[in-house]
Amino acid sequence: MKAVLHMLRKEFIQIFRDRFMVAIIFFVPLVQLFILAYAITTDVKHLSTVICDLDNSHLSRELISRFRASGYFDLNYFTRRPSDLKKLLDREKAVLALVIPAHFSRDLKKFSSPQVQLIIDGQNSNASVIALGYSLQIIQRFLEDQLKGFLGRMPELGQYIHIIEPELRVWYNPNLKSAYYMIPGIIALLLTIITMLLTSLAIVREQEIGTWEQLMVTPLKPYQLILGKIIPFALLGYLEFLIALGIALLWWRIPFLGSIFLLAGFIAVYILTTLGLGILISTLARTQQQALFLCWFVAVSCILLSGFFFPIENMPRFFQYLTYLDPLRYFICVLREIILKGAGIEHLLVELIGLLVIGAGVFSLSLIRFQKRVS
């Protein structure tokens, strides 16, 4: 055990000698956190819209003003020539076009159903569906109000109009602030990347420059070597996680409903799995460059499959099963559940088992590979 302590001392000296390294480990994630906390929203707002009003009547202007008032659409272009629409959409100047036909107002009043055209840039299929939904809602509201106007004259039709409206109760995050959900997630992502990369590089680097052999001829056993290599990063990662999370929760005033100790326990388990991944990568890579690309692969895969950016329910079945191999999937869920919902351990057993199984699997795999390489 004493041997490991000496090794630890060496590693810590090596890490702290490099002030640049310490800065990277501590500050870069914090800076990124502050920038990216606001970035993500799949909500669709400020869609650049072009209006082609061929009627130019009181009613058509009323419809247009409703589009403007909704806040979803920025009415940036007005044109009378339908041929302009393609040009604007091609150049990404606008993503939605509303075409109101000539005689719109007259036809509407005569019940001869004029046809309004909505042209949407369908590249981003999700955003397009949402935007179409918004526009249809606006048009429907407009119609309702017109109908009410007509109904003043035809009261017997009143019985046909009933609008069912949902009364919203949003739990755990009543204002639907995306920061509540983003921030713990981003901290988790950044720490995954950094701890995994630095562990794998620390080992591969010694192998690449040849000092690994020097360590091998010391009385240290291979597992002691690995312990000496990963304990500093485990401690640093752990400390940083707590600090970053603490700062973030205070700064954004995110309510913390769960148990801090439970969270601290989960963080420890999670960091072990990322370090295990780091060791596994180091046994697969011969050079630091290879380690970098493998880390990139693992990090991006973990991030995109974690359900953080893209809901897991949407993935095809096979890929949903694949996400069970992703430790980040469990961890992000754990963070959200403990912080925002105050979930106890009884709600998080699946996640705990998942993390432990993956951690144990990764560790034993990397030790097997490691032993092979040593002998």
Add this chain to the structure above:
Amino acid sequence: MKQRLDSRLWAVAGKELIHILRDPRSLTIIFILPLFMMIIFGYAIDMDLKEIRLAVVDYSRTPSSRRLLQSLNASPNFKICYWLDSSREIEPLIKARKIRAGLVIPRDFAEQLREKSKIPVQLLVDGADANSASILINYLKAFLADYSLKPVESYFTPLLRVEPRVWYNPELKSANFVVPGLVAIFMMMICAMLTSITLAREKETGTLEQILVSPITRTELLVGKLLPYVLLSFLLTGVILGFSCFWFKVPFRGSILLLAFSSLFYIFSALSFGILISAVAPNQQMAMAISLVSTILPTIMLSGFIFPIPSMPKILQWLSYLIPARYFLIVIRGIMLKGVGIVAIYPRLIALLLLGLWFFLLSQRRFKLKLG
């Protein structure tokens, strides 16, 4: 003099090329991993919320409430997983993450339906995942509005017909949007990683000093280092793009030559970004850490890859101008899905060129400081 300059530059480029080719294991990794990732994420990334899991409580138990719930269950976006007797049963289900939301229909639903023009139903939503929650709310509102107006529409001929037309991606296939996007963001990350270690490696192994005592100038060194990677990245873009278009059958409406030409601008700016990292970082470890951390999340989140830039706060919109992928995403999607020509994209190419030059000049200056 001209002759000598060229030969020195080619010497550096040649040396770097040998470096790359000598390590087939790394080359294999660089070519295979992105293809593998394309296959996974081309399928896995789909933003549309399908089958939102709901629980419902029907206090009304009338034909009209049952009709509403049945048509909700039949709609492609919602799936009613639990029919509960009391709204108190909803919270445990949300807590256990069995459902995303619960819908409660009041006891007097049918009476209200006859008398009032606005009928409230209650929607209880799990807001912990704010994004999915707001999508869910919008879907449900749209569904209810549509459902409410149906009887009116069928009574008199539709008052107003709305003709929605979807351009560029008429079947609204997510892959058509995601696959070109993935090519762009992967290339950004790969290019930056590739060049980020070139100078850092020389610093670490001490060979930089050997180069410094040679008559080569900084610019020659940097350009010489960049050139082989331009070639490598260009090849890689072709392979990834060709493979994924073929695999996912993404339409390619524009000119391949134009895309190849534009990708050179993108590669240049991404590689220059890597060189900048390399000039700043003291060793390989740091260069790698910076390149991973500074490319992965910002490229995914700020480029417009999935998350619309106009919805972001203003400061982040300005910041996104520094992300090369922002421009190339529009270029590659424009050429592939819209079939646009050079006229529609040239401002983006100029932006990429300027950004690349800026990164390059910045690294040249930083590098000079290191020499002194």
